[in-house]
Each structure stands twice: as structure tokens, then as C-alpha cells.
Amino acid sequence: MLPRYLTDKLAKYGVFITALVSILVLLAIAVFIIKGGLPLFGEVNPLDFLFGESWSPTYGEYGILSMIVGSLLVTLGAMLIAVPLGIACAILLAEVAPQRVRNLLRPAVELLVGIPSVVYGLVGIMVIVPAVRSLGGTGYSILAAVLVLSIMVLPTIISISEDSLRAVPRTYREGSLALGASHWQTIWHVLLPAARSGVGASIVLGMGRAIGETMAMIMVIGNAVIIPSSPLDPARTLTGNIAVEINYAAGLHENALFATGLVLLILILILNSLATLALKRGEQHA
Numbered sequence: 001m002l003p004r005y006l007t008d009k010l011a012k013y014g015v016f017i018t019a020l021v022s023i024l025v026l027l028a029i030a031v032f033i034i035k036g037g038l039p040l041f042g043e044v045n046p047l048d049f050l051f052g053e054s055w056s057p058t059y060g061e062y063g064i065l066s067m068i069v070g071s072l073l074v075t076l077g078a079m080l081i082a083v084p085l086g087i088a089c090a091i092l093l094a095e096v097a098p099q100r101v102r103n104l105l106r107p108a109v110e111l112l113v114g115i116p117s118v119v120y121g122l123v124g125i126m127v128i129v130p131a132v133r134s135l136g137g138t139g140y141s142i143l144a145a146v147l148v149l150s151i152m153v154l155p156t157i158i159s160i161s162e163d164s165l166r167a168v169p170r171t172y173r174e175g176s177l178a179l180g181a182s183h184w185q186t187i188w189h190v191l192l193p194a195a196r197s198g199v200g201a202s203i204v205l206g207m208g209r210a211i212g213e214t215m216a217m218i219m220v221i222g223n224a225v226i227i228p229s230s231p232l233d234p235a236r237t238l239t240g241n242i243a244v245e246i247n248y249a250a251g252l253h254e255n256a257l258f259a260t261g262l263v264l265l266i267l268i269l270i271l272n273s274l275a276t277l278a279l280k281r282g283e284q285h286a
Contacts, residue, residue, distance in 0.1 A: 030265065033261045033265060035258075037256075037262045040062065040255035040259045041259070050064065051065050054225075055225045055241070062252075064241070065227065066225050066227045067236050067241050068238065069227050069235070070236050071211055071237040071238045073142055074146055074221070075207060075211045075271075077146035079210060082151075082154050082157055083157060087192075089154070090158050091192075092105075093158070093162045095183075109155050109159060112151075112154065113155040117152065117214070117216045121217075122219070124144060128144050128147050129144050137234075140222035141220075141222060141231065142221065142232070145221040145235075149210050152216065153207075153210050156202060157203065161199045161202045164201075165192075165195045168191050172190050173186055176189070203275060207275060208272065211267065212239060212264075214242075214243045217239065218243060221237065223244060224236060242257050242264075
């Protein structure tokens with residue numbers, strides 16, 4: 001049996017090496033994307049690439065503004081639906097539902113996590129797209145993508161938020177109820193503020209899942225390279241653009257797709273940073 005100090009050192013170095021490998025993998029991915037995308041900017045002005053509305057590799061036009069707008073609209077729309085629903089479901093599972101209902105709902109939520117995105121896309125094509133078509137347009141639209149994506153993000157928000165609520169010390173609940181607060185007042189004014197960091201983490205992870213989703217978006221969003229003027233208009237996301245065209249891209253076209261990946265990476269970092277800053281400010285004002 002190893003001495004305790006030796007076990008502690010091995011554990012310390014093991015954790016350090018694991019964290020270092022994770023950072024190196026992330027850096028390697030970033031370097032790979034940058035190396036593939038930088039040659040584009042020797043031929044195309046970066047501002048034209050970021051703010052150009054025309055994407056036509058055949059004619060040497062590489063503008064991704066419409067795809068940036070499509071990605072942001074779909075992500076923000078999905079989060080607007082998924083965040084309140086996810087937190088409400090987490091409260092239900094952690095604080096309100098009886099044990100039998102919890103035993104039924106929790107496996108269902110965990111099952112949603114494991115469903116492949118292509119299955120969500122098929123359900124979107126068969127159910128959501130026809131429903132949206134009845135409102136106008138072809139049905140393949142921003143609205144259809146938002147609805148599908150919000151369902152895909154829900155399990156992440158529900159699971160992490162529920163765990164955060166359950167992690168709040170029981171004394172918080174008992175103290176609040178002893179002071180005369182109702183069950184709902186305890187949840188709203190005590191438990192949710194105490195679990196704010198975990199709930200915020202679920203939102204950040206859900207946002208990362210949303211903006212990085214590819215297959216389901218390709219199947220329901222319409223993949224038109226235009227800036228949508230209505231929720232019923234089709235669009236294309238950054239991830240969808242890469243997935244659709246990477247198989248036959250070559251030369252400058254391939255560089256443009258790598259540059260698209262670089263923009264996507266930066267966009268995810270910006271959104272996650274803004275969400276983290278907002279959460280920290282909320283904790284300081286609480």
C-alpha cells in the first residue's frame with residue numbers, strides 16, 4: 001500500500017497532467033484552424049469576409065455575414081425558449097414533484113441527452129416543419145430551427161440546474177420556511193440565488209451546444225445564404241456552411257471554410273465570456 005503523501009502527490013500530478021493535456025488539445029485545435037484559415041486573408045479582405053453578404057466560391061465571393069446572423073438568431077431564439085423552460089423543469093424535479101413523478105421524468109430527461117441530433121432533425125422535418133409551413137413559407141426556417149434547437153438544449157439546462165438546486169444546503173430551506181416564507185418564496189428568493197452559479201453554468205453549456213449544433217440545423221433551417229428578415233425565412237448557420245461544403249472544397253474555398261471555423265470559435269468564446277461576466281456581476285449585486 002502506497003504511503004499517503006505519495007498518493008497525494010500522484011493524484012496532484014495526475015490532475016495537473018490531465019488539465020495540461022486538455023489545454024494542449026484546445027491549443028492544437030486552434031492552431032490547426034488558424035493555419036488552415038489564414039491563407040484566405042492574403043486574397044480576401046477580412047472585413048469583406050466578415051461583413052460581406054454574398055457567398056459564392058465559384059465567383060470568388062466569400063462573405064459570411066448572413067451565416068453569422070443566422071447562427072446568432074437561432075442560438076438566441078433557442079435560449080430564450082429553453083432557459084425558462086429548463087429552469088422551471090429543474091425546479092419541478094428538485095423541489096415540487098413527488099418522488100414517483102421524479103422517477104418517471106428524470107430518466108426521460110437523461111434519455112433526451114443521448115438521442116442523436118439527426119433524430120431531432122427527422123422529428124423536425126416530420127412534425128415542426130409542416131406546422132411552421134402552415135404559418136407561411138416553406139417551413140424550413142429560422143423558427144423551425146429555433147424550436148428544434150430549444151428541445152435539444154433543454155436536457156443540459158435541466159440536468160445541471162437540478163443538480164445545483166439539490167446541492168443547496170438543506171438548512172437554507174429550513175431556515176427560510178421557519179421564518180414564515182412559503183415554499184415558492186423559498187425557491188425564488190433563497191434556493192435559486194444560492195444555486196445561481198450552477199444554473200449559470202448550465203446556460204453557458206447550453207449556449208455552446210446550441211451554437212455548435214450542425215446536423216439538425218442543416219435538416220430544418222433551409223440552408224439559404226441570405227440574411228433572414230422574418231422568423232419564417234430560411235437561413236444558414238456557420239456550422240451548417242462548413243458541413244455542407246467541406247467535402248468538395250479545395251484551395252481558397254477550403255481556406256474560407258477553415259476561416260469560418262475560426263470565426264465560429266471566436267464567437268463561442270465571446271458569447272461564453274459575456275455570459276460569465278453577466279453571471280459574476282449578478283453575484284456581486286446579489
